[in-house]
Structures are given as structure tokens and as C-alpha cells.
Amino acid sequence: MSGYLLDVAALARKDLLIELRSRDTVPAMLIFVVGALVVFHFALAEDSSRLAAAGMLWIALLFTALLALVRAFVAERDEAVIDGLLLAPCDRSAIWLGKTLSVFAFLALAEAVALPAFALFYDPVTWELIAGVALANAGIASVGTLLGAMAAAARARELLLPLLFMPLAIPIVIGGVGATLAEDPGRYLGFLGLYDLIFAILSWASFEYVVTE
Amino acid sequence: MIHARGLARRFGEKRVLAGLDLDVAAGEFLLVTGPNGSGKTTLLRLMAGLIVPTAGELTVATDRARIGFLGHAPLVYRELTPLENLDLYGRLYRIAEHRERIGMLLERFGLWEARREQTGALSRGMLQRLAICRTLLHEPDLLLWDEPFSALDAAGANLLLDELSRRDTRRTVVLASHQPERIGDRPTSRLSLAAV
Numbered sequence: 204m205s206g207y208l209l210d211v212a213a214l215a216r217k218d219l220l221i222e223l224r225s226r227d228t229v230p231a232m233l234i235f236v237v238g239a240l241v242v243f244h245f246a247l248a249e250d251s252s253r254l255a256a257a258g259m260l261w262i263a264l265l266f267t268a269l270l271a272l273v274r275a276f277v278a279e280r281d282e283a284v285i286d287g288l289l290l291a292p293c294d295r296s297a298i299w300l301g302k303t304l305s306v307f308a309f310l311a312l313a314e315a316v317a318l319p320a321f322a323l324f325y326d327p328v329t330w331e332l333i334a335g336v337a338l339a340n341a342g343i344a345s346v347g348t349l350l351g352a353m354a355a356a357a358r359a360r361e362l363l364l365p366l367l368f369m370p371l372a373i374p375i376v377i378g379g380v381g382a383t384l385a386e387d388p389g390r391y392l393g394f395l396g397l398y399d400l401i402f403a404i405l406s407w408a409s410f411e412y413v414v415t416e
Numbered sequence: 417m418i419h420a421r422g423l424a425r426r427f428g429e430k431r432v433l434a435g436l437d438l439d440v441a442a443g444e445f446l447l448v449t450g451p452n453g454s455g456k457t458t459l460l461r462l463m464a465g466l467i468v469p470t471a472g473e474l475t476v477a478t479d480r481a482r483i484g485f486l487g488h489a490p491l492v493y494r495e496l497t498p499l500e501n502l503d504l505y506g507r508l509y510r511i512a513e514h515r516e517r518i519g520m521l522l523e524r525f526g527l528w529e530a531r532r533e534q535t536g537a538l539s540r541g542m543l544q545r546l547a548i549c550r551t552l553l554h555e556p557d558l559l560l561w562d563e564p565f566s567a568l569d570a571a572g573a574n575l576l577l578d579e580l581s582r583r584d585t586r587r588t589v590v591l592a593s594h595q596p597e598r599i600g601d602r603p604t605s606r607l608s609l610a611a612v
Contacts, residue, residue: 209507213504217493217500220495220496224495278493282489282492282493283491284491286487286489286491287505288508291481291509292479416467416468
């Protein structure tokens with residue numbers, strides 16, 4: 204494995220280990236996403252459309268993702284560990300990629316619980332929905348990690364992150380809902396894939412400028 | 417090794433360093449003293465490349481991989497053990513046989529018994545020892561130590577002084593301290609900063 208990938212693996216492994224020890228993020232995400240789906244279940248009328256149900260799912264997933272993103276750089280910020288990582292000779296984009304992979308894993312865990320709950324309360328889970336969620340995860344994790352790093356440096360980080368993230372998440376919701384309901388989900392899945400590609404490249408290339416002066 | 421001309425740094429309206437000229441040769445030991453707010457920490461962070469000057473020029477003739485930086489925070493993860501923290505840095509610095517080096521440092525700085533404890537449970541003094549191990553792990557050419565005696569007990573301070581006494585002509589040291597008397601005659605040059 205190349206040195207770059209070894210750095211990414213070491214950084215992602217560290218995040219997973221920290222979460223395993225602290226259990227600060229994933230349990231909160233699980234409780235939130237199930238709670239949100241239950242609340243939406245009672246808020247929607249029984250004869251509500253599939254569109255409304257799909258919309259609720261994507262809103263729940265987006266807000267659940269925000270929980271992970273707000274906490275993504277807490278460990279680095281609290282003890283200024285980001286300085287230690289920035290001084291290390293690894294490529295700074297490896298810090299972004301390692302963090303993106305760990306955020307992706309946390310989101311996948313939350314969705315492994317959210318999708319069966321969605322099937323229980325609303326509609327059956329289709330392969331198109333699973334593919335849409337997986338592609339949306341990649342986009343949320345890549346853009347969200349960059350914005351999380353940006354917000355971590357600010358005093359009002361908990362407010363700043365949603366303000367930065369929500370506008371950029373609109374295409375993800377459009378693609379996700381479309382992939383869930385459209386007769387031709389391929390178009391929407393392709394749209395999500397394109398979003399992932401563009402924003403992953405932008406985030407990868409700009410991370411260094413976000414975390415350094 | 418370090419060359420600064422007219423070095424200045426502001427934080428918003430506050431001027432912390434102004435017009436500093438400085439030359440530090442390779443192998444030199446520079447002691448930086450000065451009252452609170454005189455810019456000692458800022459100077460070390462500038463040298464480490466963690467912040468950039470607002471005016472003037474600063475050249476540090478070494479790669480960031482060869483710098484060992486000790487700041488006010490230990491720069492380690494509280495949820496990981498000392499062993500895991502140093503292992504992470506060992507991997508990122510691509511140190512050959514880093515496990516042996518980590519074991520040797522933990523032993524030398526009295527952390528071997530605590531190597532598998534969560535770092536967050538360590539005392540402030542133990543954390544400082546771990547932070548010192550982190551800065552020495554990759555055998556840097558340039559040590560930038562900001563208040564290294566902070567929180568150290570007598571035994572820890574002696575270990576630090578032993579490290580500083582090692583005659584290594586390759587290694588340049590810039591150390592900022594409020595307690596210059598503890599370092600004795602080890603420094604080869606001194607810089608006294610005044611509050612701007």
C-alpha cells in the first residue's frame with residue numbers, strides 16, 4: 204500500500220478507535236434517526252404520499268449526518284491535536300480523507316438502523332434507495348468533513364456548520380428523493396455520483412487551505 | 417537554520433511581534449524569555465509554520481518533518497493510550513521500527529507503566545512527559561519547546577534537563593521559558609522579548 208493510503212488508514216482507524224472508546228457520536232445518531240422517523244410517522248397522515256415519506260427519510264438522514272459532522276473535529280479541536288497532524292509530514296489531504304471515511308462509516312451505521320425503521324413505518328426499502336443512500340453518504344461525508352474543519356476553527360461552530368452545509372446538501376436531497384421515487388432512478392443516481400465526484404475533488408484539493416493559515 | 421528579518425505578527429488589532437531580527441545557526445540552543453504577552457509562543461508557532469507572519473521574512477531551513485514542536489497543549493488524543501498516540505505519530509512520520517523507539521522513549525520518560533491507560537486519565541505532568549516523547553519520537557533536527565517545564569515534577573524536570581544536555585551538534589533547540597534559571601548554562605544564545 205502506498206504511504207498516502209497508509210496515512211489515511213492510520214487516521215481513519217484512530218477515529219474509529221476514539222468513537223469505540225467514547226461512544227459520543229454513533230449512539231446519539233442512532234437514537235436521533237429512529238426518534239425522527241417515529242415522530243414523522245405520527246406527524247404524517249395515514250394516506251400520505253410516498254413522496255412525503257421519502258422526503259421525511261431524507262430530512263432525517265440529513266439532520267442525523269449533521270450530528271456526526273458537528274462532532275467530527277471535536278477531538279482535534281479540544282486538545283489542538285490538529286496542530287500535531289498539520290506538523291506531521293503526511294499530505295494534509297490524507298487528514299481529510301481519513302476523517303471522511305470515518306464519517307462515512309458512522310453514517311452507514313446510522314442508516315443500517317434507519318432503513319429497516321423506514322421499512323417498518325413507511326415503505327419497503329428498494330435497491331434504488333440503498334444505492335441512493337450510499338451515494339448520498341459519500342457526498343455528505345466529503346463536503347461535510349471539509350465544512351466541519353472550517354467550522355471547527357470558529358467560535359460559533361455549532362451554528363456555522365448547518366448554515367454552510369444545508370445549501371450544499373440541497374442537491375443531495377433532490378438526488379436522493381429522485382432515486383427513491385422516480386421511474387428512472389438511474390438518472391438521479393448518476394446525478395448523485397457526479398455530485399460526489401465534483402465535491403470530493405474540490406474538498407480533497409482545498410482541505411489544506413482550510414486548515415492552515 | 418533560522419533566519420528572520422523584520423518579523424511581525426498581529427492578531428486582529430493586537431500586535432504581538434514587531435520587527436524582530438534573528439539568526440539561529442544549526443546546532444545552536446536559543447533560550448527565549450520575556451513577560452506574558454511578549455510573543456514567545458507566537459514566535460515558536462511561526463517557526464513551526466503553524467501561523468504565518470503578517471510582515472517581514474522568516475526562513476526555517478528544515479522540512480516540517482524534521483521539527484519537534486511542543487506547545488501549550490500536548491497534541492495527543494485523550495481517548496487513546498500513550499502507546500496508541502505515539503504509534504499514530506510514528507506511522508505519520510514513517511519512522512522505521514517506530515515501536516522500538518516508542519518503547520525506549522516511554523521507558524526513559526517514566527511512562528511505560530501507563531502506556532495502556534487512556535491519555536485523558538493521565539495527570540497534567542504525565543501528559544507533558546508524553547508530549548515531550550511525541551516531539552522526540554522522530555529525532556528532529558529542530559526542537560521548538562514552549563514552556564517545557566510546565567506541570568513537570570522534579571523527576572520530570574531532571575529528565576528534560578538530561579535530554580537538553582545531550583550533545584547533539586545536528587540538533588537546534590529553541591526553548592521559551594519563564595524559568596531560565598532551570599536551564600543553567602546550556603543555551604548558547606538568548607533572546608529576551610519585550611511586550612509590544
